[in-house]
Amino acid sequence: MDAKISRELDWLEAAIDEFAETSIRGGEYWRASYTDEDRAAVEMLTGWYTERGFKAYTDEVGNLYGRLEGKESGVILTGSHRDTVKHDGKYGGALGLLSAVAAVTGLNQELGQPVKTVEIVATVEEEGSRFISSYTGSRAIAGKLKPEHLEEEDAQGITLKQAMEDAGYYKGSLPEPRKDIERFVELSAEQGSVMEKSLKKVGLVQSIVGLEVGSITIHGEQNHAGTTPMSMRKDPVPYAAEIIASLTKWANSRNDRVVVTFGNIQVQPGKPNIIADSVTITFDIRSTNESLLSEARSILQEFRNSAGPGFSVDYKIAAYDAPADMDLDGILAMRDIAAEHNMKYMRIDSGAGHDAQIVADCFPTNMIFVPSEKGIAHSPLEYTSREDLEEGYILLREYLRTLAWGK
Template identity: 45%
Template sequence: MEVQMDKQAKWITEAVEAIAETAVKEDGEYWRGTYTREDDNAVALLKKYMESKGMEVYSDAVGNLFGRITGNRPEVVMTGSHRDTVRRGGKYDGMLGVLTAIEAAASLTEELGKPEKTVEVVAFCEEESSRFPTSYLGSRYLCGEFSERELADLDDDAITLGEAMKRSGYLKEALADKRTDLERFVELHIEQGGVLEREQKQIGIVTAIVGLFCGEVYFKGHQNHAGTTPMYMRKDPMPAAAEFIYRLNQWAMGHQYDLVCTVGKLNIKPGNTNVIADEVMLTFDIRSPKAELIQEAAAMIETLKKELEGDIEISVAVPCDEPPVALDEEGVTIMDLLAQKGNYNYMKITSGAGHDSQVLAQAFPTNMIFVPSVRGISHNEKEFTRAEDIEAGVHFLRDFLQETAWKKLGSDNHEQ
């Protein structure tokens, strides 16, 4: 049976399906890595959507894409999300927030005319760090937190970040400083968990985002023959890596109600059954709403490095060290009042996933809206959000943008 939805939700759901086709690689894998052919195709389609809805479209030096609606005032209220995906990810993570922002801003302009404050829709690049180890690249750039040295970061094919940017037509101008015109940012995103669905809520007003401590650990040994090298003569990095994983997990289990810890990737070189490994690389992803546990995680990684290092050289790279953040209290209050006034089925919620909002909240007033993920599934091709929840989400985002960007200064805010 066909689901009934209004024209805004209909446009979004159709656009989700259309733009998902850009992420299917030639080998059938679903992955839109930043600065790839798949990303370039998505950017071209997003530009088309923005331009068709009357937006002025531009990109910055690192490849963030913007659709601008000039208001009566220069202050910018920005909304959007990221456009990249993880490998074998889903079509709603990030992109739903971009498309919902396009439709919300455009439909408000069509109904109410020119906004009081300038509105920009953004499609951030490289949030997931699925191609390069540089997470939240686009949002950090807006905050003035991206450094030129990161342009030397390498992907799995030894292509530098700077080279990849140039191949996609970016990095034509000097890197800019922090945006000075950005007054507020709001991001709609799928929950990526099952709380809203379990509680039968359509809208989540996000009050805080967990801290993240993520990185890579390299164990350097000595490659040799598996049959002719006695155990006592080996420099095998695998046992050290295995003990590192075991002890890190044991530490995490001691805080299991306050944090999560994941080793999600393990690379062994050269990776042959009859060869002692030369190098092992593993990743760690530690998250907690408690700042002291993020600090303890960093100390634990350093302790394990020192205690396990010896014949095996161990090095650690930490591309992501983000503290827990509380989102803008004024924005949360506005959302709470709008949800009550509009009779939305909502709840307040903490985000267990990291988002561009986590970075932006450290520099600008920032808020988030969650819509449900069916069965809590995300970072998976089965990721799905129902049309009726998308409809609730776009209307709630419209309400918030109308309140923060269209309402004239001095008018009665949050009237009941």
């Protein structure tokens, strides 16, 4: 390998560890947005930007940019988010963010001033690290964050607006949507094991799944398990079981184009010898295909509508994100680079959400995946080896070269 790439990867590996240190308390990595931990991360990044000659600045919601001015108008955006969930691992957003810092630094040293301006963004509150709704930074960039969204409260009752004000970002108005961005590319670990199992090192993301998450509560009639004949029961548990079994069967028949997960079930009162009064099941449905999400919703609603007498069904949607297609020209360009470098690449869909899906309808957007060891994400055990990172890093660097330096 090229010695300069190797040095960039040395820096990147060390930087991931150094960056994590800003937000490890009692052995636990958690960088909630607008906190002291977040402030420390912003300071470290600002230092790195500045010493490389990138202009560091923040917007009114707290996105942190490092800007390397080009000769012509138009901005190529790269980077990732800087927040982490509680008890997270070191890779998360840091991998894409610091890969961007390393690559842009290396390209700048190698090729001088770019044709297009390059900005590296460290978005804020992508993970829902502090507030339930996520993608705050990218929604601001896309012009999708509205004043009413700022009223959301964190677990302590502090509003998003207050948190942004206290951190010194928000001063009464939201940032203008970015109209100057020509393209966005983000590198990330897969957060799954499709690539590892396929023995591939680079994933060209085709689409990011949309998701619908929520819960269904079925109310029946509490009664005695022994003395209530089957014909006199309104037992919500078998009804819930029918919903789970049916929707799973449907998803299994769709050739991995949709996933359905029922991750929690709560039975009330939950005694072995009492027919339940109610059952609540959570659902998490994801697909890159909007019509499959809509089909799943219809199946659930049909269960609600067809509940017999004595049953009632509450159906709550907690979040809906539309699926997003990555830019086809970008995929083709990256495919050519990957082929030229004999990379072990594959096309892949993202089952996890990313800022990229928020901005994809504003400007052409692409993602590069590298493998996650054992598919682990959002855990201290999360790991992407240098060997697994190399090809994805080179692809990001080469793609940025063609986009911003035009050579």
